[in-house]
Amino acid sequence: xxxxxxxxxxxxxxxxxxxxxxxxxxxxxxxxxxxxxxxxxxxxxxxxxxxxxxxxxxxxxxxxxxxxxxxxxxxxxxxxxxxxxxxxxxxxxxxxxxxxxxxxxxxxxxxxxxxxxxxxxxxxxxxxxxxxxxxxxxxxxxxxxxxxxxxxxxxxxxxxxxxxxxxxxxxxxxxxxxxxxxxxxxxxxxxxxxxxxxxxxxxxxxxxxxxxxxxxxxxxxxxxxxxxxxxxxxxxxxxxxxxxxxxxxxxxxxxxxxxxxxxxxxxxxxxxxxxxxxxxxxxxxxxxxxxxxxxxxxxxxxxxxxxxxxxxxxxxxxxxxxxxxxxxxxxxxxxxxxxxxxxxxxxxxxxxxxxxxxxxxxxxxxx
Amino acid sequence: xxxxxxxxxxxxxxxxxxxxxxxxxxxxxxxxxxxxxxxxxxxxxxxxxxxxxxxxxxxxxxxxxxxxxxxxxxxxxxxxxxxxxxxxxxxxxxxxxxxxxxxxxxxxxxxxxxxxxxxxxxxxxxxxxxxxxxxxxxxxxxxxxxxxxxxxxxxxxxxxxxxxxxxxxxxxxxxxxxxxxxxxxxxxxxxxxxxxxxxxxxxxxxxxxxxxxxxxxxxxxxxxxxxxxxxxxxxxxxxxxxxxxxxxxxxxxxxxxxxxxxxxxxxxxxxxxxxxxxxxxxxxxxxxxxxxxxxxxxxxxxxxxxxxxxxxxxxxxxxxxxxxxxxxxxxxxxxxxxxxxxxxxxxxxxxxxxxxxxxxxxxxxxx
Numbered sequence: 001x002x003x004x005x006x007x008x009x010x011x012x013x014x015x016x017x018x019x020x021x022x023x024x025x026x027x028x029x030x031x032x033x034x035x036x037x038x039x040x041x042x043x044x045x046x047x048x049x050x051x052x053x054x055x056x057x058x059x060x061x062x063x064x065x066x067x068x069x070x071x072x073x074x075x076x077x078x079x080x081x082x083x084x085x086x087x088x089x090x091x092x093x094x095x096x097x098x099x100x101x102x103x104x105x106x107x108x109x110x111x112x113x114x115x116x117x118x119x120x121x122x123x124x125x126x127x128x129x130x131x132x133x134x135x136x137x138x139x140x141x142x143x144x145x146x147x148x149x150x151x152x153x154x155x156x157x158x159x160x161x162x163x164x165x166x167x168x169x170x171x172x173x174x175x176x177x178x179x180x181x182x183x184x185x186x187x188x189x190x191x192x193x194x195x196x197x198x199x200x201x202x203x204x205x206x207x208x209x210x211x212x213x214x215x216x217x218x219x220x221x222x223x224x225x226x227x228x229x230x231x232x233x234x235x236x237x238x239x240x241x242x243x244x245x246x247x248x249x250x251x252x253x254x255x256x257x258x259x260x261x262x263x264x265x266x267x268x269x270x271x272x273x274x275x276x277x278x279x280x281x282x283x284x285x286x287x288x289x290x291x292x293x294x295x296x297x298x299x300x301x302x303x304x305x306x307x308x309x310x311x312x313x314x315x316x317x318x319x320x321x322x323x324x325x326x327x328x329x330x331x332x333x334x335x336x337x338x339x340x341x342x343x344x345x346x347x348x349x350x351x352x353x354x355x356x357x358x359x360x361x362x363x364x365x366x367x
Numbered sequence: 368x369x370x371x372x373x374x375x376x377x378x379x380x381x382x383x384x385x386x387x388x389x390x391x392x393x394x395x396x397x398x399x400x401x402x403x404x405x406x407x408x409x410x411x412x413x414x415x416x417x418x419x420x421x422x423x424x425x426x427x428x429x430x431x432x433x434x435x436x437x438x439x440x441x442x443x444x445x446x447x448x449x450x451x452x453x454x455x456x457x458x459x460x461x462x463x464x465x466x467x468x469x470x471x472x473x474x475x476x477x478x479x480x481x482x483x484x485x486x487x488x489x490x491x492x493x494x495x496x497x498x499x500x501x502x503x504x505x506x507x508x509x510x511x512x513x514x515x516x517x518x519x520x521x522x523x524x525x526x527x528x529x530x531x532x533x534x535x536x537x538x539x540x541x542x543x544x545x546x547x548x549x550x551x552x553x554x555x556x557x558x559x560x561x562x563x564x565x566x567x568x569x570x571x572x573x574x575x576x577x578x579x580x581x582x583x584x585x586x587x588x589x590x591x592x593x594x595x596x597x598x599x600x601x602x603x604x605x606x607x608x609x610x611x612x613x614x615x616x617x618x619x620x621x622x623x624x625x626x627x628x629x630x631x632x633x634x635x636x637x638x639x640x641x642x643x644x645x646x647x648x649x650x651x652x653x654x655x656x657x658x659x660x661x662x663x664x665x666x667x668x669x670x671x672x673x674x675x676x677x678x679x680x681x682x683x684x685x686x687x688x689x690x691x692x693x694x695x696x697x698x699x700x701x702x703x704x705x706x707x708x709x710x711x712x713x714x715x716x717x718x719x720x721x722x723x724x725x726x727x728x729x730x731x732x733x734x
Contacts, residue, residue, distance in 0.1 A: 086378035112385035118578040132663035132724040136698070167556045167576055173569030180563045181577040185584040188555055190639040191616050195609075196547045197642035202540030207646045209505045209534055210548040211485040215646060216447045216559035217552040219583045222640025229632045241623050242562075248612055249558050254610050257603040270647040272557040273589025275564035279574045279582060294374075304688060310678055321671060321701075322689045330504070357499040 003158045007090070008062035009056065009082050013045035014095050014117070015069035016129030019048030020163035024131040032256040033059035035070075038041040038357040060086040063365050065158055067115075068094040076102045083108045091151045098234040099177065100144045103171035106272040112140035116170055117164055118182070132163070139164035140178075153258060179238035183231065184246065187239065189221035290319060290337050290363035291344030295356050297323075298331040307334065310350050316343050337363050369441035370525045374430035374457070375399040376423065376449050381462050381484070382436035383496030386415030388529035391483035391498040400426035409493040432525055434482075435461040439597040443469045450475045458518045464545065465601040466509045470538035480522050481509035481538055481543070484531055499530070507545075509538040550598065554606065556588035592594040602723065646732060656710030657686060657704050657730035662723050664690075665698040674701065677717050683710050699726035704730050 006022050008015045011032040016039075019030045026331035033056050036041045041359045046079040047189060053059040060066055066086055070078045070255035074098045082092050083106070085162045093115040096102060106112045119137040139159045143152050145182035152168075159166045169177060207214075232239060280287045297303045311318060338344050373389050375382045378399040383406075386397045399416035400423045401407045407419035420426040427433055437445045449459050450473070460482040463469055472648050473479045486504040506526045507513045519535075526533045536544060563573045563581060574581075595699055599606060623631040647654045664670045678685060687704035705711050715725045 016610045022408075062403070066547050087602060118576070128726045128728050130661075130724050130726045131462075133726070137661055138578070140576075165711045167571070169571055170569045173571070177568045177573055179572060180566075180568070180573045181581050185580045186561060186565070187620060188559060189580075189584060190635060191613065191620065192552060192555060193639045193642045193646070194635065195613060195616055198553070198640075200545075201544045201547070202537050204534070204536055204540070204544060205645075206544055206547045207642060209485070209507075209544065210646060211505070213552045213556075213587045214548050217556060217584055218578045218639075218646065222636060222638075222643040225636040225640070228636055229629050232624065232632050233627055233629055234458050236627060240621050240624050243617050243624075246558065247617050247621075249562055250610050250614050250617070253554060253558065254607050254614075257599065257607050257610075260600060260603060262596050262600055265599050266592050268561065269589060269592040269595055270588075272585075273592070274588040275418050275560045275574060276585060278572075279560070279577060279585065284527060284647060294497075296497070296502055297387060299684070301684045302676075304685050305672065305676035305679035309669075309672035312672035315670045317666070318671050318690075320690045320699075323687045324687075332687075347435065357497050358531060359495050359497045359500070361495050 002161065003065045003154065004028040004029045006063075006158075007059045007066040007086070008043070008049060009059065009066055009068040009078060010034055010070040011039050011048060011052070011126050011289075011344050012069065012115045012120045014119075014133075015067065015120075015127065015129055016043045016046060016048035017124035017131065018067050018069065018095070018162065019043060020046070020129055020131035021134060022158075023047065025163075031059040031061075033064065036310075039126055043129075046126055046129060048126060056081060057085045059088060062087075063090050065154060066092045066098075068092065071097060072096050072234050076105055078113060080107050085109060088113075091154050092125055093141075093155050098232050099140070099174040101234065103142055103144060109144055109146040110148055111151065111284075113147055113152060114140075114174075115155065115159070116140040116142075116174065116178070119164075135161075135163035137164050139166050140164050141168050142174050143168055144171065146254045153283040153287075174239075175235050175238045177245055179235055179242045183235055183367040184242045186220050186223065186228065187232070187243065188246075189218045193218040193221040215257040273364075275295075282362070286339065287364050288362075289339050291339075291341055292361060293334075293336040293347055293351070293361040294299070294346060294359040295351055296331065296337065296357070297332040304334070306354065307336075307351060307356070309338075310354060311338075311347055314346060314350060316347050316350075355362065369393075369528065371395040371522065372430045372432075373397045374426045374433040374453070375410070375416060375527075376426065376433055376445060377401055377436040378415060378419070379436060380493065380495055381486075381500075382434065383410045383415035383493035384486075384498065384500040385412060385434050385436065385462070386410060387413070387496055387498035388501060389525075390414065392528040392530075396429075398426040398428075398430065406493055413493055413496060414498055415493060416524045427457060429454075430457050433457055434461045435459065435463075437560075439463050439465060439593070439601050446479060447474050450478060453478075458521050460508075460522050464549075464598050466507070466538040466541040467605075468601065470509055470511060470655060472676060476511055476513040477515055480514055480519060481506040481507075481541075482522065482526070483509075484526075484539065485545075485549070486531075500507065501526075502530035503730075504531050506533050507541050508533050508535050509541050511538065511664065512536055514616060542602050543608075546602055548607045550602055550606045550614045551609045553587050553590065553595065554599070556585045556611065560585040560588040568699050581726055631646045631648050640731075647731070653706065654731050655729075656666065656706050658706075658716055659728060659730040660701075660703040660705065660707055660711060660718070661726040662703065662718055663698065664701045664703040664723070670702070673721065674703075674718060674723070678703075678705075678714055681713060681717060683714050683717075 044052040411419040
């Protein structure tokens with residue numbers, strides 16, 4: 001069942017990464033095609049493909065699986081061409097961010113199975129490709145009624161072999177799901193930043209005095225307009241529905257505030273705390289055992305090394321790490337997650353012995 | 368002008384941290400009072416105060432500056448008591464998250480100057496106090512018409528001496544500002560998480576398949592209900608105004624989506640990209656020169672140390688660092704920001720030589 005001959009239709013960042021991961025997973029032959037001669041060349045140079053073809057048919061000849069990795073705007077058309085140019089034995093899948101339209105309009109519902117890896121990178125182009133891009137990532141697959149089990153197993157097996165976690169979902173449900181978990185968060189990040197940055201308050205530019213929460217909330221704001229305009233356009237209906245429900249929830253909060261309903265607010269925050277734990281459970285099986293160390297660090301080479309090395313020597317595993325960079329003159333704060341109060345205490349003692357000031361506490365305190 | 372005798376009214380996390388920072392900055396005598404005998408004891412044991420007093424008057428005797436650091440719900444009352452129990456020579460300030468009400472109702476507008484450090488910590492209690500908590504943080508001060516310049520200079524000088532950046536703003540404007548930069552982001556994080564976690568889509572729990580953007584956006588969700596209910600209640604009016612404007616912006620986006628207005632979406636994303644750069648300018652004076660490395664790392668002790676040490680040896684400064692933890696079995700992705708393409712290339716080569724797979728690109732790509 002394993003794929004031996006793979007065709008990549010489009011060898012940009014995602015296509016070339018699929019190629020590298022496939023080769024690492026032992027796929028015998030990977031051939032690539034791209035409209036852009038430079039992308040073809042880069043894919044060949046980086047080892048993402050065994051061969052780069054000028055004609056689509058060449059790349060597809062003998063392939064058991066073809067992965068279409070082209071921009072959303074030309075996806076449906078390219079999937080049709082790939083189906084037309086490939087043999088009956090070739091199963092075709094794609095990596096597009098939206099699945100409803102492409103799955104409904106596809107000319108061969110038996111041979112095509114939609115796909116979508118949740119593996120964003122701000123980098124673009126085959127030169128940034130990586131065999132590791134999909135490791136541990138959710139990879140949606142959208143089989144339909146006509147999908148043949150053996151074809152589905154082939155795509156699912158391939159996705160697993162390159163390190164991703166296949167998740168089957170109906171195409172329109174996929175679009176509803178990504179509207180919620182990806183497109184709505186992106187939209188809110190943009191909305192929040194444009195809102196907070198639009199006005200002066202008493203002569204103050206809000207963005208100049210903002211703390212960490214606004215920075216966290218807007219990390220994905222302003223991302224790659226060329227990609228995101230197409231995503232928002234193609235998933236407009238589902239995103240509108242999500243925004244409408246969001247607005248309804250905002251109104252509910254406004255009315256609780258107008259009534260000074262402290263009980264509502266407490267329940268609402270408590271609900272978010274419980275959901276935050278659910279969200280973290282996939283990443284941290286025992287989130288309640290996590291402790292957080294906040295360490296003030298100067299801005300110079302070697303500081304992270306000194307700290308992480310000291311913990312490594314004692315066998316303390318860093319579960320998560322983040323920096324709130326303040327400024328070159330003042331340094332920043334290093335947040336370190338470790339498991340267990342004992343490890344936290346040990347880590348804190350070690351770092352304080354190195355002269356750092358450390359604040360320690362449960363990472364996800366109750367209530 | 369420097370403060371020699373300081374009184375802390377409330378010695379929880381913030382009060383005790385002010386005490387530690389004040390002592391580090393050379394304040395001669397710090398006396399503390401707290402309603403809770405345990406907080407008094409902890410503050411004394413941790414060295415945050417020279418003495419812990421059972422009666423408020425004792426702590427205030429001889430103080431040139433009193434810092435009121437009590438929960439928002441009892442703040443106005445405690446400020447009044449502090450003004451009544453202290454001498455004319457004593458200037459009183461506070462650290463409450465909302466300033467309008469307390470500044471308007473205060474019984475002595477000459478001696479009281481409102482304050483608010485933007486230095487959140489999820490940890491609570493004097494045992495987590497740190498002299499470094501305020502380093503580089505914005506510390507709002509809210510002088511009014513009656514404020515005497517010499518009193519203002521005293522508070523401002525003290526705030527600077529303990530490492531914070533004083534920013535003067537009118538009390539109601541302060542509340543509008545924090546509604547935008549702190550309370551609205553917190554509210555949206557809760558709204559988003561409660562929304563995404565409320566439904567099953569085609570049998571799938573959205574939170575189980577969520578990627579990094581939802582995790583980033585909801586990092587502050589569900590935070591400390593005991594503190595945040597009071598903050599939302601006290602700043603209800605300004606937060607309602609911010610939520611109303613947010614709703615207006617959501618509707619505008621919905622209507623652009625309904626009209627499939629790609630031009631609007633491109634301008635809207637472009638605006639967010641520009642504002643994101645503004646937001647980062649305070650942290651990174653030359654954000655355009657920043658490059659990002661994405662490194663896939665296993666989940667075991669010593670990995671961070673190996674990586675950060677390799678960079679430190681070559682003199683490559685890590686500007687920022689974050690981990691997207693995937694799972695114990697699969698490890699996660701380490702994001703590293705460095706300045707300059709040359710450093711990025713050098714860092715990437717170093718890490719690839721160590722056997723890591725690295726994706727490199729501009730941290731904040733244009734467009």
